Amino acid sequence: MSIDFEREGLLEDCSGEEARQARRELLERLAEDGVPLEDLRRAVEESRLALMPAERALSGDAGYTISEVAERAGVEAELLLAEQQALGMPRPAPDDKSLTEDDLAAARGLRQLLDAGMPREGLLDVARVVGQAMENVAAASRQLVGEALLRPGDSELEVALRYADATAELTPLMASLLDHQYRLRLREGLRRAAIGLVFLYYC
Template identity: 45%
Template sequence: MDFAAEGLLEGIEDAQARADRIVLLERLLADGIPLEELKRAAAEDRLVLLQVERMLGTEQYTAREVAERVGLPLELVLKMRQELGLPRPDPDDRVLTDSDVEAAARLKLFHAAGLSEEGILEVARVLGEGLARVAATLRTLVRDAFLQPGIGEQELSDRYAAASATLGPQLGVVMQQVLNMHLRDQLRTDVVGRAELARGGVLGAVPMSIAFADLVGFTKLGERVPAEELGAIARRLGELAGEATAARPPVRLVKTIGDAAMLVSPDPDALLETSLELVAAAEEEGDEFPRLRAGVATGPVLGRAGDWYGSPVNIASRITGIARPGSVVAAGATREAIGDDAHWRWSSLPNRRLRGVDHPVPLYRVRPADPTPSG
């Protein structure tokens, strides 16, 4: 085939680059990729990605065909794709792959099992948000590793294909493991909560104070900034939390969970100090860094594998979700544990009913007490 006559070498003047392009085109043709698709990919400057795109699935079905094939309403198939954060195609556009058919088949199994459509779509929405960030971060990692001066199109295409063949299956295994670990932790929280209700306490529980600090507006920020920038913000939160807890033992950083950090301490006074310092440290990062808010609760919790479970964990997390940006809000039990310490200024807030808590929770905004004037 005369690739130059077909316009597939247009704009490539360097002899080595033209030779690389020809080798790549010959390979793609031999793999069965039609000429028109090659032309479209060349015009969109994505010839080096065609191997990967083929590995990830050939666009061969319409949404209508997928719906009929698996026995689901067409609108549900389209909604599922939309909630996953993917483009919503015209029902008769031939843009879906075998992966879309498999996803729709699994959706039908969930639907047939009696799970609500609303709940399934909510899971899809959360899954789509998280995996879009994973894919964008992975894309940046691979791009930075492979886009080096002097690499020809043929080699770059091979590198992308090899990375996809290796990373895809491995990432799937890791994601399954991480999902299992998170499910285990959340189920433990549910079990501990039921045990507290049944017994009025949990065997082996110890009194602790728990704090969560989260970045305000982090999810919406993800819609406006690149994934690598979002990842840098989350990493910086982890660094700030680590620095704050290292400076004030016995406060300990338990974990960071995307846009939030979980802290624990047997000393509620020290935990309040650390929470306020962490919120202030976020303010000092400048206008481009999201503001923090924190919630603190105190009570008996159960320690397992470095994590903590029980009502105070749930209460602290819920309080964080309703705290105003730049503030630290504590439950009444935390104030009772500290007592009338002149070190703090407590501003009473309306009692709140928090999800998962069977009684209204007294709340207080906490600030350092005003310094006593000298002389």
């Protein structure tokens, strides 16, 4: 059943018929994609409707609760929740099916690290560092993309489509760049550690 977005009050802050039509089309696309009306209403209230397609592109298809991910990955749910908190992410509710295949893959990676002998508290310490660093990287990336993609006079629909396309195209490139930088930093750190060990050994 189609939604009367005007009656729902989701077009009220649009200035002009062109903006209203662009908002309506974006809402229709998102609704057809399965976004609930309440989520659309919240996005309009928070002025982030144009970013919703990009958010969904990054989220993937959600379908797991935290308990389901824990069971499939062989990791305690409490540890997964502690890691979420250490990363600076909100803790999902027990019955919230917001976790994705990527979350499951990450949990399985955590299981492998535990099996390799990595201590639980040490992994949480690393998660805190990663969370802080990734927050800065994500903020810088958002600013960069915003400056590159925004055009004067853009409608919400144009911004939404452009951001969604850029997210799908650029996110894998950024992930590859971050992986490369991590390896470089780790290699340099190991080199310095080796020099320090040699110095201690001979002095």
